[in-house]
Amino acid sequence: MARLRSATATSAGGIVVRLEGGRPSLVAGLRRREGDRHGGTWTLPKGTPNPGETVEETAIREVEEETGLRVAIVAPLPSIEYTFVQAGTRIHKTVHYFLMLPLGGDLARHDREFERVRWVHFEDARSLLTFDTERSLVETAAANLGALGIPAAPGGVPSPLTGEAGA
Numbered sequence: 055m056a057r058l059r060s061a062t063a064t065s066a067g068g069i070v071v072r073l074e075g076g077r078p079s080l081v082a083g084l085r086r087r088e089g090d091r092h093g094g095t096w097t098l099p100k101g102t103p104n105p106g107e108t109v110e111e112t113a114i115r116e117v118e119e120e121t122g123l124r125v126a127i128v129a130p131l132p133s134i135e136y137t138f139v140q141a142g143t144r145i146h147k148t149v150h151y152f153l154m155l156p157l158g159g160d161l162a163r164h165d166r167e168f169e170r171v172r173w174v175h176f177e178d179a180r181s182l183l184t185f186d187t188e189r190s191l192v193e194t195a196a197a198n199l200g201a202l203g204i205p206a207a208p209g210g211v212p213s214p215l216t217g218e219a220g221a
Contacts, residue, residue, distance in 0.1 A: 058144040065147065066113035067100025068154040069195045070125055071204060078176050078204055080192065081121050081161070082183060083168030094169065095184040098191070100149050101167075109150040117154060121171050122163030125154040128202060131195055134187045153195055153202070 070081040086094035101116030103109065110127055117125050131151040138145055164171040174182050176199075179192045 058139060058142060061143050061145050063102070063145050063147040064109070064150070065100045065102050066109040066116060066150040066152075067098055068113050068117045068125065068127070068152045069098060069131065069192065070117060070121065070123060070154045070156055071195070071199065072156055072173070073204070074173060074175065078196070078199055079173040080176060080179060080195075081117075081123065081171060082174050082179065083120060083164065083172075084170040085167060086169050096182045097184060098151070098188050099168075100151070110152065113150065113152050113154075118159070119165045120167050121159070122161050122165075123159035124157040125159075126157055127152040127154055129153040129198070131191060131198075134191060136187060151191060153198070 071078055073079070081099065082096050083099055084094045084096055099117045099120040101112065101120065103112040104115075107115070114125060114127065117123070129152065131153055133151065134149045136147055138147070161171045161173075176192065176196045180189050183189050183192065
């Protein structure tokens with residue numbers, strides 16, 4: 055039995071947050087791959103660095119491309135690590151995430167990597183997102199929203215996040 059080759063990979067992305075009806079929401083996208091028998095995966099926006107990019111630059115660019123929103127980083131979040139096998143190679147991947155705010159743009163302008171992009175309330179993300187690691191990351195982000203002046207639940211402290219992205 056042949057041994058698998060090993061490699062590492064890095065990506066960066068973000069959890070984009072806004073208030074919607076006084077409740078914090080985040081952006082998730084539906085990604086479908088050829089041969090996917092499960093109807094696709096709901097996931098957070100992320101992607102691979104271009105040569106010379108920092109993880110912060112990658113996160114902003116990838117989130118903007120995949121969601122159609124212009125964004126700004128407000129805080130780092132924990133990284134996610136996982137391993138998968140592709141084309142005979144075991145790949146250990148690290149994804150660096152950041153908490154972000156929308157500055158403008160429009161979800162309708164997302165790129166083709168996502169079939170659909172939508173806002174989802176934090177409390178609904180657990181049932182929507184496909185991967186446990188991302189669900190846990192969203193819970194971590196939700197626990198830290200208060201420190202940024204963003205209410206984690208209805209009736210919380212006032213926040214500067216209001217209205218629709220691009221409004």
